[in-house]
Amino acid sequence: MKKSYSTLINKKNITSIAIGGFDGMHIAHQQLFKKLDQNGAIVVIESGHSNLTPKSNRQEYTHFPVYYYVLDNIKHLEGEEFIKLLKEEFPNLKKIIVGFDFCFGKNRKYNTLGLKKLFEGEVIVVDEICDNNLAIHSRYIREFIRVGNIKKANELLGKNYKIIGQTTKGQGLGKKSFVPTINLTVENFLLPNEGVYITKTIIKDKSYNSVTFLGHRVTTDGSYAIETHLIGEDIINIMGKIQIEFIDKIRENQKFDNFEDLKKQIDKDINNALKYFDK
Ligand SMILES: Cc1cc2nc3c(=O)[nH]c(=O)nc-3n(C[C@H](O)[C@H](O)[C@H](O)COP(=O)(O)O)c2cc1C
Numbered sequence: 001m002k003k004s005y006s007t008l009i010n011k012k013n014i015t016s017i018a019i020g021g022f023d024g025m026h027i028a029h030q031q032l033f034k035k036l037d038q039n040g041a042i043v044v045i046e047s048g049h050s051n052l053t054p055k056s057n058r059q060e061y062t063h064f065p066v067y068y069y070v071l072d073n074i075k076h077l078e079g080e081e082f083i084k085l086l087k088e089e090f091p092n093l094k095k096i097i098v099g100f101d102f103c104f105g106k107n108r109k110y111n112t113l114g115l116k117k118l119f120e121g122e123v124i125v126v127d128e129i130c131d132n133n134l135a136i137h138s139r140y141i142r143e144f145i146r147v148g149n150i151k152k153a154n155e156l157l158g159k160n161y162k163i164i165g166q167t168t169k170g171q172g173l174g175k176k177s178f179v180p181t182i183n184l185t186v187e188n189f190l191l192p193n194e195g196v197y198i199t200k201t202i203i204k205d206k207s208y209n210s211v212t213f214l215g216h217r218v219t220t221d222g223s224y225a226i227e228t229h230l231i232g233e234d235i236i237n238i239m240g241k242i243q244i245e246f247i248d249k250i251r252e253n254q255k256f257d258n259f260e261d262l263k264k265q266i267d268k269d270i271n272n273a274l275k276y277f278d279k
């Protein structure tokens with residue numbers, strides 16, 4: 001069985017690991033990573049439900065090597081077998097870091113006490129980390145993104161929420177009637193709710209100030225679209241993967257009676273975004 005994937009660092013060098021799902025790599029997760037030593041690594045148990053940093057998108061948020069293990073391949077293990085697997089994978093492992101609610105093994109029946117009993121090295125258990133009485137967890141961050149509260153989500157993530165998409169063909173209307181936009185299809189990432197957002201668009205490592213529309217184009221063809229306009233740029237024929245970093249929501253999606261009114265509103269959106277960028 002291929003147990004893990006990612007990273008070229010020799011696992012023999014690893015002496016400490018932090019274990020968890022780590023979807024989002026949020027500020028509480030980062031507190032766990034701070035307890036790793038310089039030969040530390042992050043062990044991601046991938047449930048298939050991660051959509052803040054889906055698949056293998058976590059490495060860019062840490063300098064520690066990230067190793068991924070598929071939950072379905074290990075969830076049947078008894079506690080002893082799980083520890084045996086860790087010791088086989090990381091023969092020089094001395095320290096494990098987990099959070100207060102960490103569970104593992106068959107039917108999640110082993111908790112942090114079980115881990116301490118079974119692992120003869122050091123086990124550090126981090127107490128629940130909160131932000132103004134709100135515990136920080138991926139599920140709450142997802143909820144903030146779902147309702148468009150990007151500012152709060154970003155605060156808990158410790159960075160701007162980002163999605164990665166593939167450019168696709170639009171209706172061909174934007175440039176003629178409104179402003180030029182790059183249309184995107186996005187898979188696996190959680191999408192903020194419908195509306196207009198202040199964003200940064202990253203194309204080939206270059207970051208552009210932008211406004212991004214997500215939603216059903218109720219004023220034109222009614223279909224769902226993710227479209228980003230690079231402010232003050234005239235770039236054509238952008239193909240391939242691009243990234244959108246969300247900064248704040250400007251307004252809800254709206255149906256306009258005519259194209260002129262939508263165009264006026266889009267100009268206002270751009271001005272609002274410029275106020276943020278010029279700050
Ligand atoms: C900043 C911005 C705001 C937008 N707001 C709305 C909106 O409120 N309602 C709507 O129906 N479409 C909105 N759109 C989408 C336009 O309808 C869309 O850009 C237009 O249909 C052109 O699409 P195309 O790029 O596929 O040609 C917005 C687009 C941008 C860039």
Ligand SMILES: Nc1ncnc2c1ncn2[C@@H]1O[C@H](COP(=O)(O)OP(=O)(O)O)[C@@H](O)[C@H]1O
Binds near residue numbers: 020128
């Ligand atoms: N708010 C928190 N405070 C302390 N530890 C946490 C917190 N959130 C997650 N952890 C720990 O981080 C690791 C990854 O947890 P995970 O379940 O993937 O995060 P989340 O709860 O955000 O979904 C686990 O060891 C977990 O116990």
